[in-house]
Amino acid sequence: MSNLLRRSFSGIIYVLIFISAILFSKESYIILTTLFGLICVWEFSKLIDFKSLIGYILFGLTLFLLLKRPDSFEIVGILGITIISSLFLMYALFTKKEITFSSDRAKSGLLIRYIIFSMIFLVLLPIQGNEYNPNLIIAILILIWVNDSFAFLVGKNFGKTKLFVSVSPKKTIEGFIGGLLFAFVASFIISKFNNDFTLINWLIIAFIVSVIGTIGDLVESKFKRQANIKDSGTIMPGHGGMLDRLDSLLFAAPFVYLYINFII
Template sequence: MRNLLKRSFSGIIYVVLFITAILVAKESYIVLIAAFSVLCVWEFLQIIKLKNIVPYLFFGMTAFLMMMRPQSYAINGILGINLISCLFLIYQLLSKKEIKYETERQKLGFTIRYLIFSLCFLLLLPFYKGEYTPYLMIAILVLIWVNDSFAFLVGKNFGKRKLFVSVSPKKTQEGFIGGFVFSLIAAYIISLLNKDFELINWIIISIILSVIGTLGDLVESKLKRQANIKDSGTIMPGHGGIFDRLDSLLFAAPFVYLYINFII
């Protein structure tokens, strides 16, 4: 019970902070994501055992250039590299292959391709057609939070069949289905309130967030299992680290960005 109260309290602070930063101004959103990014990079470097300042500098430089020139063709190349890296991680997860990063150079490349580029696209998500659209970002967050919350609730109360026991013993197939279904319901409600996209687009976005987000969560769990740690950090009591809290959204961010900016 005490752990549940801790989890709920830190979760509420996280949600209020995130939504407030989004609604106040684009600058406050950028500052918040930049702060989260520094924490994520620090926690990730602890997981893969890399002590190097380059990832922080590379994130700052890449994020700045992408924000200054959002229409640059270089972003397409970065997106392609990020997507291929994520798809390869999914392959390694499903094929039960070890995610290898032995040398410092390999660890640095892995950090850039997987984490830093994903953080940059999380930064760009609310910018649609050159305009800052806060309610688009809030809708994306609601979809992934609904998926995560109902996956947890349904899995805890009705889960019997394990989803991926070798990586995350607590996740169940029933939990995944519950999160998926409720995120579709949330997508329908959002389509009534937010007219940026049609219903079919919100449904596809919810599917991307649910499926790719769950895979991202499992990839992070695999990385932590390989490193023999439970949580990426301790900054959020009951949740772990910021990387633990953002893993699903981070992994799905480049896929949602691709759909919103190149397919719709």
């Protein structure tokens, strides 16, 4: 089987499982995203050579407590820490500085801020108090997938100017712009069927998802380049690891959560 067929087949299976869990119930969504989160913790722990079990324990405990009290004050502090940490990772990316984590303490802090806290906000995105809104997370997934797909297609066919060659040599500025424009188109269509937000708000969400998601992809590529590996894992044939598949969504989730819950 060619790599394209493997990639297409595993991608379709991934989408079907994800959408089915979202639509079936709040509980099935939480269970699946929690499983995804644990796999990401495992893959990133291997990537930075961190052998402690603290990441799994803290992820489960923090998620359990925040699901019990989704409107608690603690979530504001965790969101602030996550956003600030993401900004530092962006700074390291754009200044081309190496992300250092020489001690186990530094590795655990990085794992918590970059993977665990971000994953928690992905789980919490469609949950407002006791209300579960599956259409919201599906819309965000559509924006992510449209951006990624058209960034690839436009970049492959028209891309000439490299976006960030030192980290991801295949990405182009033309592909980035193409993905962003088609995400705007998708947000316009979504606004016609989803009345949760106005068109302007959907366009802003599309902008956050596209721009921050692309940066998240580059940040994960930077970690892999520092570790001298191609993929974070092998769980998804043709795609690599779960972290490779979720890197954009994972990085963008706290920013989307911030906009939806504290700005709109």
